Amino acid sequence: MSSSVEAITVLSSDGDEFKITVSAAKLSKPLNWMLEDVCFSDDCDEVPTIEVNSKTLVKVIEYCEKHAPRANSGASDSDAEELKKWDIEFMKMDVKDILFHILMAANYLHMEGLYDLACQTAADLMKGMTVSQIRKIFHIKNDFSSEEQEQLRRQHPGCSFD
Amino acid sequence: MSEVENNGDFIRWLGPDLSIKILSHLEDPRDLGRVSAVSGSWHQFVVENGLSKQLCLKHFPELSTASNVIEVDNMIEPIRFVPGNPMTLDCLKRNHKVYAFLACGLERNMRENCISEAIVASSTDNYPVESIQNTMEPRDRTELDASYWSSKGKSDPSVPETLIYKLISKICVVEEIHVQPFQAYFHNGNPIYSAKSVRFRMGYLKQPKQLKSNRIAKRALRGQDFVWTYTSPEFPMAQENRLQKFKLPEPVFCVGDMLLVELLGRVQKCLIDQLYYICIAHVQVKGRSLCSGFSAKIQQSGRCFLKYSPEADSYFRSPGEVTMPFTELSNASSRLRYVRARLR
Numbered sequence: 001m002s003s004s005v006e007a008i009t010v011l012s013s014d015g016d017e018f019k020i021t022v023s024a025a026k027l028s029k030p031l032n033w034m035l036e037d038v039c040f041s042d043d044c045d046e047v048p049t050i051e052v053n054s055k056t057l058v059k060v061i062e063y064c065e066k067h068a069p070r071a072n073s074g075a076s077d078s079d080a081e082e083l084k085k086w087d088i089e090f091m092k093m094d095v096k097d098i099l100f101h102i103l104m105a106a107n108y109l110h111m112e113g114l115y116d117l118a119c120q121t122a123a124d125l126m127k128g129m130t131v132s133q134i135r136k137i138f139h140i141k142n143d144f145s146s147e148e149q150e151q152l153r154r155q156h157p158g159c160s161f162d
Numbered sequence: 163m164s165e166v167e168n169n170g171d172f173i174r175w176l177g178p179d180l181s182i183k184i185l186s187h188l189e190d191p192r193d194l195g196r197v198s199a200v201s202g203s204w205h206q207f208v209v210e211n212g213l214s215k216q217l218c219l220k221h222f223p224e225l226s227t228a229s230n231v232i233e234v235d236n237m238i239e240p241i242r243f244v245p246g247n248p249m250t251l252d253c254l255k256r257n258h259k260v261y262a263f264l265a266c267g268l269e270r271n272m273r274e275n276c277i278s279e280a281i282v283a284s285s286t287d288n289y290p291v292e293s294i295q296n297t298m299e300p301r302d303r304t305e306l307d308a309s310y311w312s313s314k315g316k317s318d319p320s321v322p323e324t325l326i327y328k329l330i331s332k333i334c335v336v337e338e339i340h341v342q343p344f345q346a347y348f349h350n351g352n353p354i355y356s357a358k359s360v361r362f363r364m365g366y367l368k369q370p371k372q373l374k375s376n377r378i379a380k381r382a383l384r385g386q387d388f389v390w391t392y393t394s395p396e397f398p399m400a401q402e403n404r405l406q407k408f409k410l411p412e413p414v415f416c417v418g419d420m421l422l423v424e425l426l427g428r429v430q431k432c433l434i435d436q437l438y439y440i441c442i443a444h445v446q447v448k449g450r451s452l453c454s455g456f457s458a459k460i461q462q463s464g465r466c467f468l469k470y471s472p473e474a475d476s477y478f479r480s481p482g483e484v485t486m487p488f489t490e491l492s493n494a495s496s497r498l499r500y501v502r503a504r505l506r
Contacts, residue, residue, distance in 0.1 A: 100172055107180060115183075122172065123187030131196045140171050143202050152205075155259050156195035157266050157456065157470030 191265030315437025358427030366418025
């Protein structure tokens, strides 16, 4: 790999091309290995495929590009604070409908920060919710009999079910 | 994958590893409890992976030492767990019940004192002036008088004494027991009537009965009406007038609300009658108790049933509401306790 290369091209599982800077790609171990293995100079026409769909990959790359400067240099506390705020907004505004795709992608790409963030966001969807609200969020059918339901209520003191 | 697109049943789609990771981000046991009531498959997932236990131990790491007490039979039973036996589904189900209950039911904050009542002493020199009741008072004297319990005098310094207390709930997690010997500031030379050493037992009454009078309680003590589920090592006591802190080797998950303080050996003679005495100014128990609304019933076999009555749980009441109206309280002593609790 030539050191002059600053960005690489990758394919999503849908076959779309994406550019990602080398420093951002380093956030993911598998991508890092790819950088070492694959020839990215101009005369090489091999484009590696990442098994993540386009919609998700856009967001994963956005996350990587945002986090890359800090991951590579070690930024100040105020930067960390700013980044945290950005993470919250990132999860709130953009990825709610593809949260679990992000989570699987982060797992597959060994990106600990994004993985934790996605798990936390998924858990936050359930926090303080009643049982029926949780069912609604995740489109789950209640398959308990009323008897079982009553038993569960007794087993879980203080949990509001409705 | 279309279900994942709109946030479908993630436990089904993501598989166990990722789902466990998500659910382990839930901090409040009530949240996990609700998750386990969403559907049959979600319930099974939470139960089979022991997530309630994990969360409970995260909040109360001291309970890990009590696992042999909890993991056996119906709710809580003090029987040894047979090593090598695989965890059956039944066992996992029970674990889920117990840990889900305890995670919600144990108080988050450590209490400075878990004693609710002083019950009886093996002997009292001058009743009621030197009664065990005085050891509930942290100070060694009040505005009116000295405040301490005194044993009867003995010529043999090896004669032990015992004090029995009731804890505030039938399940407690006890970390430390503090005992302050009494210094007789009104005697010549200000002698400190400490014991040589001290040992603690915790347990329950075989037959639940009211230890109302001193005589009934004494008879219970002599007649071995107690089952002691825990016995501490013997701690040497210093002949010093301070609150001496005895930290148990590991936090004790105490089934039963009875505490026995054994005072072993006497060190101080009273110059007036040349007899050995033990005098104690204050006893306190540091640990966690059950939250309001949660209670336990212990059977003679040692089986312990956990109960929850939402009407007694102040958690769900508005802050302005009185938690326990006087009319609900049946007798005068609990009314008094209630008043004390309100004053604190």
